[in-house]
Amino acid sequence: MPSIVELTAVQLAEAIASGEVSASEALEAYLERIETIEPRVCAFNEVLADQAKTAAANVDAARSTGEALGPLAGVPIAVKDNMCTAYGKTTCSSKILADFKAPYTATAVDKLQAAGAVIIGKTNLDEFAMGSSTENSATKTTRNPWDLDRVPGGSSGGSGACVSARMAAAALGSDTGGSIRQPAAFCGVVGLKPTYGRVSRYGLVAYGSSLDQIGPMTVDAPDAALLTTVISGHDPHDSTSADRPIEDYLAEVETPIENLRIGLPDEFFADALDPEIAQIITKAADACKDAGAKIVSVALPHSRIDSGSEGNLSSYAVACYYIVAMSEASSNLARYDGVHYGHRTEQDVDGIVELFSRSRAEGFGPEVKRRIMLGTYTLSSGYYDAYYNKALKVRRLIKNDFDRAFEQCDVLLCPASPTTAFGIGEKTADPLTMYLADIYTISVNLAGLPGVSIPAGFDAAGMPVGMQLIGPEFSESKLLRAARMYEKLSGVTHLIPKIARA
Amino acid sequence: MSNIIDIDQVRHIGVLSRIELSDEEASQLPAQLGAIVEYFGKLNELDTDGVEPMAHAVGTHNVLAEDSPGESLSPDDALANAPARDGDFFMVPKVIGDS
Numbered sequence: 001m002p003s004i005v006e007l008t009a010v011q012l013a014e015a016i017a018s019g020e021v022s023a024s025e026a027l028e029a030y031l032e033r034i035e036t037i038e039p040r041v042c043a044f045n046e047v048l049a050d051q052a053k054t055a056a057a058n059v060d061a062a063r064s065t066g067e068a069l070g071p072l073a074g075v076p077i078a079v080k081d082n083m084c085t086a087y088g089k090t091t092c093s094s095k096i097l098a099d100f101k102a103p104y105t106a107t108a109v110d111k112l113q114a115a116g117a118v119i120i121g122k123t124n125l126d127e128f129a130m131g132s133s134t135e136n137s138a139t140k141t142t143r144n145p146w147d148l149d150r151v152p153g154g155s156s157g158g159s160g161a162c163v164s165a166r167m168a169a170a171a172l173g174s175d176t177g178g179s180i181r182q183p184a185a186f187c188g189v190v191g192l193k194p195t196y197g198r199v200s201r202y203g204l205v206a207y208g209s210s211l212d213q214i215g216p217m218t219v220d221a222p223d224a225a226l227l228t229t230v231i232s233g234h235d236p237h238d239s240t241s242a243d244r245p246i247e248d249y250l251a252e253v254e255t256p257i258e259n260l261r262i263g264l265p266d267e268f269f270a271d272a273l274d275p276e277i278a279q280i281i282t283k284a285a286d287a288c289k290d291a292g293a294k295i296v297s298v299a300l301p302h303s304r305i306d307s308g309s310e311g312n313l314s315s316y317a318v319a320c321y322y323i324v325a326m327s328e329a330s331s332n333l334a335r336y337d338g339v340h341y342g343h344r345t346e347q348d349v350d351g352i353v354e355l356f357s358r359s360r361a362e363g364f365g366p367e368v369k370r371r372i373m374l375g376t377y378t379l380s381s382g383y384y385d386a387y388y389n390k391a392l393k394v395r396r397l398i399k400n401d402f403d404r405a406f407e408q409c410d411v412l413l414c415p416a417s418p419t420t421a422f423g424i425g426e427k428t429a430d431p432l433t434m435y436l437a438d439i440y441t442i443s444v445n446l447a448g449l450p451g452v453s454i455p456a457g458f459d460a461a462g463m464p465v466g467m468q469l470i471g472p473e474f475s476e477s478k479l480l481r482a483a484r485m486y487e488k489l490s491g492v493t494h495l496i497p498k499i500a501r502a
Numbered sequence: 503m504s505n506i507i508d509i510d511q512v513r514h515i516g517v518l519s520r521i522e523l524s525d526e527e528a529s530q531l532p533a534q535l536g537a538i539v540e541y542f543g544k545l546n547e548l549d550t551d552g553v554e555p556m557a558h559a560v561g562t563h564n565v566l567a568e569d570s571p572g573e574s575l576s577p578d579d580a581l582a583n584a585p586a587r588d589g590d591f592f593m594v595p596k597v598i599g600d601s
Binding site for chain 1: 507512515516517518519520521522523524527531534535537538539541542543544545546547548550553554555556557558559560562565567575579580582583584585586592594595596597
């Protein structure tokens with residue numbers, strides 16, 4: 001039998017259910033990996049070893065008395081540290097929540113636990129999920145398991161690195177503008193952002209409420225399918241959660257799609273795309289075509305990417321996304337005022353407003369401050385129509401483009417990121433340069449559609465290249481089946497970096 | 503270097519955002535924020551006359567809950583992370599009577 005950490009989450013769940021492996025053994029194997037690898041990768045804000053051991057022992061006890069086990073019983077899963085857990089801390093990798101202990105557990109995490117999963121730890125992220133490299137974390141710098149001098153992507157970089165380096169069988173991330181899909185691409189794992197509303201946001205610390213979604217980061221599509229099923233569903237605590245039945249994605253994931261029509265958006269294959277990545281993605285599309293899929297060219301005019309001034313790429317969708325996300329963030333982060341929880345300044349203050357202003361100044365990192373301020377500006381009197389309202393109209397146009405494209409195809413195929421993982425410190429000088437890392441992912445959040453990033457190959461430096469599949473709303477089943485078709489066709493799946501080899 | 507946002511505006515935004523800015527921050531932010539706001543201006547190239555704004559992707563509106571009592575946080579749970587506490591109250595510096 002392969003080593004425990006080389007099993008997929010689905011395989012591990014089966015091995016535990018059959019008694020081949022105990023939950024305690026499985027956890028031990030992962031804790032050992034954390035001990036060896038974590039000092040070099042730094043993916044975790046907190047490892048919950050004691051609690052995980054109790055949970056694993058409970059699974060073993062249940063099994064020995066013949067109790068029915070949940071579909072993820074005994075499987076060690078990591079959770080991004082912007083999801084509330086009633087145990088450990090929930091810091092969002094921010095000084096302002098450095099000691100925060102949430103009084104409840106996020107619904108998605110709760111559902112994992114109800115399915116028997118063992119929560120092994122909370123992973124590092126860009127502060128409040130604002131970033132594309134995890135470098136904005138106030139806690140630590142997470143490194144890419146494929147090359148420790150490079151970033152794991154962001155903002156779910158800790159979760160991506162964790163799964164890639166086999167320090168957990170799977171992980172949850174959150175995605176507001178690509179924060180699951182881009183680190184998945186950088187770390188060589190599968191990352192799915194479900195349709196907006198598919199998974200409850202209750203307990204997910206809010207960044208952009210109309211954009212945020214929780215989703216799985218896993219080694220392959222069947223694992224993503226199982227996790228997505230477990231975490232989805234209507235939640236009365238989240239009024240934006242969809243009142244739709246839960247689907248069994250795992251049951252269908254191995255069934256190929258007949259006459260699959262794959263759309264390639266013209267705008268995403270323009271000059272701006274790195275030629276190496278373009279070649280890998282195009283080869284992937286060709287392989288699908290050879291296997292019987294029909295490839296069609298589609299247009300997403302408002303997601304156009306041009307070479308702009310000063311070497312920056314120019315994109316309506318990026319401008320639209322950042323206005324919307326920053327506006328919503330300025331409102332969502334107003335709650336961190338030093339009054340009820342979180343950091344409060346210890347300096348003497350002259351009144352309550354100074355209490356707010358100084359606590360926030362001390363507690364927030366520079367990128368978070370920038371976004372709050374920009375969002376405040378775009379919503380302020382005199383600017384609301386020019387920026388926020390304008391962005392909402394462009395958002396409608398971006399959505400309409402996708403609706404039109406899906407009249408001609410089942411799924412869209414495009415890059416997940418314009419580059420592979422860049423060096424730590426390489427893009428931190430100019431915020432705008434970092435924002436442009438999201439060009440292929442943000443439209444999907446604006447439109448509320450599901451998107452998945454799957455490994456497509458490697459660049460010349462040996463870094464993973466991710467390709468993105470996008471589907472119409474609530475088409476997770478089709479997306480996962482298409483992803484699985486590609487995994488079986490190409491063999492590019494379940495990638496293991498050298499650092500993670502036993 | 504863009505002139506879209508000057509230092510006075512930056513300080514004003516700081517006040518609205520309830521974030522105290524150091525002199526160093528206040529001097530760097532006009533350029534940083536200005537460059538980004540200038541980028542936002544790109545949307546003016548698009549004709550959006552008659553387009554309905556899209557605030558979110560959900561089909562539902564006004565989801566209401568039954569007006570019936572249920573479980574909520576106990577005072578102890580609610581106050582567990584309070585920086586300063588006085589019995590069942592969050593303690594803060596004096597609010598009333600300040601200008």
